[in-house]
Amino acid sequence: MGILVSMTVNGKAVTADLEPRTLLVTYLRENLSLTGTHVGCDTAQCGACTILMDGRAVKCCNVLAVQAQGAVITTIEGLATNGELHPMQAAFKEHHGLQCGFCTTGMVMGAVELAGKLKNPDDEQIRAALDGNFCRCTGYHNIVKAVKAGLAKM
Numbered sequence: 612m613g614i615l616v617s618m619t620v621n622g623k624a625v626t627a628d629l630e631p632r633t634l635l636v637t638y639l640r641e642n643l644s645l646t647g648t649h650v651g652c653d654t655a656q657c658g659a660c661t662i663l664m665d666g667r668a669v670k671c672c673n674v675l676a677v678q679a680q681g682a683v684i685t686t687i688e689g690l691a692t693n694g695e696l697h698p699m700q701a702a703f704k705e706h707h708g709l710q711c712g713f714c715t716t717g718m719v720m721g722a723v724e725l726a727g728k729l730k731n732p733d734d735e736q737i738r739a740a741l742d743g744n745f746c747r748c749t750g751y752h753n754i755v756k757a758v759k760a761g762l763a764k765m
Contacts, residue, residue: 708757
């Protein structure tokens with residue numbers, strides 16, 4: 612027997628009858644085909660599954676979909692508007708803040724949350740805000756540069 616769950620995802624109201632144990636990341640990827648939210652570790656350690664839930668960066672691999680009842684969810688796909696990349700997405704592209712791209716979703720979503728908290732963070736504050744989002748390719752130097760550029764454009 613399922614539970615009826617309703618939320619707003621990327622500006623659209625969605626409702627589904629879900630098993631109570633369905634993870635939010637599974638619902639987003641498998642039911643809504645929003646595959647930009649990656650599953651890296653299944654233990655909320657790597658940050659690849661980070662989304663915004665009611666404006667907060669949340670690792671959704673350990674959040675049940677039923678816990679998002681009534682929430683406003685933004686995924687990486689929901690940042691771009693009218694075919695234009697969000698300023699943070701564009702900054703990651705322009706400043707080479709990615710290589711394989713697997714962690715990029717979490718990094719971008721965490722940086723977007725940071726934009727709502729600090730207007731002009733220094734490198735240390737950016738690194739602290741992205742703590743828990745692991746990149747195995749770039750060594751973070753270009754990620755910090757990209758975040759600074761994205762914040763300047765936002």
